[in-house]
Amino acid sequence: MIITIDGPTASGKSSVAGAVAQVLGFYHLNSGLLYRSLAYLLVTIRGYSEADLFLVKQDDILICMDSKLFSYTYQDGKISVSYNGSEITQFLKDSLIDYYVSLISSQALVRTAMVSKQHELAAMHNIVTDGRDVGSLVFPNAEYKFYLNASLPVRAERWRKDQFARGHNYFLAEAESRIKDRDTRDETRKISPLVIPLGATVIDSTALTFQETVAKVLSYIQ
Numbered sequence: 001m002i003i004t005i006d007g008p009t010a011s012g013k014s015s016v017a018g019a020v021a022q023v024l025g026f027y028h029l030n031s032g033l034l035y036r037s038l039a040y041l042l043v044t045i046r047g048y049s050e051a052d053l054f055l056v057k058q059d060d061i062l063i064c065m066d067s068k069l070f071s072y073t074y075q076d077g078k079i080s081v082s083y084n085g086s087e088i089t090q091f092l093k094d095s096l097i098d099y100y101v102s103l104i105s106s107q108a109l110v111r112t113a114m115v116s117k118q119h120e121l122a123a124m125h126n127i128v129t130d131g132r133d134v135g136s137l138v139f140p141n142a143e144y145k146f147y148l149n150a151s152l153p154v155r156a157e158r159w160r161k162d163q164f165a166r167g168h169n170y171f172l173a174e175a176e177s178r179i180k181d182r183d184t185r186d187e188t189r190k191i192s193p194l195v196i197p198l199g200a201t202v203i204d205s206t207a208l209t210f211q212e213t214v215a216k217v218l219s220y221i222q
């Protein structure tokens, strides 16, 4: 079975997907982390500068996503991403990666590679997956589809808290402006923009607690 949760930046979809996966005993495939891994690896392993990220080369994608070197695992409720045996998970949520990933995620070569990586990782599992196009494009035949949203101030505050925990302090106005920029880039790109997938249940979590949001998703499935 495939359950998809799409939504804009900091809508809480990854945490909700993780919790739903744990309750159901499913595999959690966080597609944002795959895009983040590629951005991180292009810079650190392939030596990309910010300017290089505007036009990613196929050979570099193949090297970064090589199944013999790149590993995404989900075990006991924990996602672990590593490259050539070294754990990289802890670097992927950095605000610099937020920016770098938005430069590469609109490119056709990148999206094609990411979609096949998602299909490869999803094979043989019951999955809960979250992202921007998982219900619309990657898994259009998923059994359950959700679109999770929340107001901009609520999402900005969540993102700000998350960054604070990582040692970065942003004013709320700065957080709102960054989130808005990412929303615009994700919604207006030509290839697989963020949309509400056909048949998706829309959940607005602005006034819901995390537990209430998870319970709401589960109520449609159970």
Ligand code: C5P
Pocket (backbone or CB within 6 Å): 009, 010, 031, 032, 033, 035, 036, 101, 102, 105, 130, 131, 132, 133, 134, 182, 186
């Ligand atoms: O979900 P998360 O914020 O970690 O995703 C990081 C970025 O990766 C998004 O801003 C978006 O540009 C890109 N992404 C995407 N399609 C997905 C998942 C993520 O374009 N399915």
